[in-house]
Amino acid sequence: MSKLLLITFDGGAEGHQLAGFAQKLGLPFDVLCISGEAPTEIGAARVLNAGLAEVPPADALAEGLKSLVAGYSHIAGLSNMRSKDVLARLAGLIEAGMVTDVIGLQSPTSFTRPMVAGSVIATVEVLAEPVILTVRPAGFPADPVSGSSPVESVTLAASGQAQRISVTARGGARPDLSQARVVVSGGRPLGDAETFERVIGGFADALGGAAGATRAAVDSGIAANELQVGQTGKIVAPELYIAAGISGSTQHMAGIKDSKLIVAINKDPDAPIFEFADLGLVGDLFEVIPEIRAKLSV
């Protein structure tokens, strides 16, 4: 029988983000949480909590998931680095096809996804079940659900060969990039880390948003890795995306297309970003951003 398993790693937010996809797919579904607790109010038939103290490395986790995913026709997680790491390995273990970065669906065996840095939208047909999916939530808003799902504990035996030696988490107090309502991003002209933090970080904080960056900014040490937005970085879908000192490469735009309103500040009137921006202002970001903050008193 067709049935979906949502896989979440460490808590409720992921389950909420995946709920809209599960509703659109229209199959009965369970939600599994590896570490932490899955939400009980998203309409799942069963909530399964593995209760691990931490999320294990991919080799151990995929092996542990193998028996838990038996019997499901569809297995889906959020489209992020962790899901890609673990779920693609799981696909290799159980010999399942996989569709990365799902943005839409026509049926339980036909999905759409961007490819070639978002220049093309591919329709992918699933020829054999089970199938593993990573989902970008922006295309799947969730309807409210009433009632709560029964919760069960499940055992996930995870032992593998890779050992985690250390973890460095950054990000601080700012909202998560992929969930923020406002994102302010900066590019190469920010020059150095201190300036980036003051100008872009400061503006993001003033708007209650997250800070993002281009690859050029990350590569030159101006911004941290996990702030990179684009084809090979994070995908964002805020209400408001402000791009300051960003040229608008295909690879960067691939990560921001789902934003409701894109604002570009660039001193070059011919910068490609102006072709995508809903609102564009030609000017020097070092003058424009303080002026906006002054006008808004933030």
Add this chain to the structure above:
Amino acid sequence: MKILVPLKRVIDPYAKVKPLGDGSGLDLSGIKFDINPFDEIAVEEAVRMKEKDGSHEIIVVSIGTSDSEEQLRKALAIGADRAILIETEHIYDSLGIAHELEAVVRAESPDLVLMGKQATDDDNNQAGQMLAARLGWPQATFASKVEAAGTRLQVTRETDSGEEVLELPLPSLVTADLRLNEPRYIALPGIIKARSKPLEKRPASVMSSPKTRTVRYDAPPARAAGRKVSSVDELVAALQEKGAL
């Protein structure tokens, strides 16, 4: 140590790509091809490991038509020792690529498979993890630093929220992220030397039936045309009017 680097011939990542009008494929007229940028980073990393410790052998492998010879030669010019072309016109999904690469690994018995995290044409980000699973080897994806420590590897990998360090016994599989290194400029002597390095062709041995198939290629929905504003006042007014703040 024997290092195997799988690499894919892909559309030039800086080319502007459009679907064909009837949605049956991509319009490749006038398009150049190159090594997948993440695979080039993987080749570069293997060559740097060899430059530090000459005992390494680097084998590059690509699955595709004879067109991929060009990309294999480029990898040899960067510093790989020999190349294998699995010559085939079969259509693969990433799982099928993993099956084909698994056969190469079983034949060559490398200690380390170093490859790109994703192909920039299909943007799948799957084959490395699938191959590691097939082999039962540990994996470190999204690597930004690789250090050999005796018979183990320490790999710094990028995560959604920062980074982590994994220690892996060999044999193992690592996929390269952009920050691992910046590939060298290939100088003429390297190109000349590459011509005489061995490039062996082998037939595909698995050719599994794909479990997913791309059936249509469409242009992304166009965004409604935006407008330029001429002052900060006008920008702030427009943002307030749209309720964006």
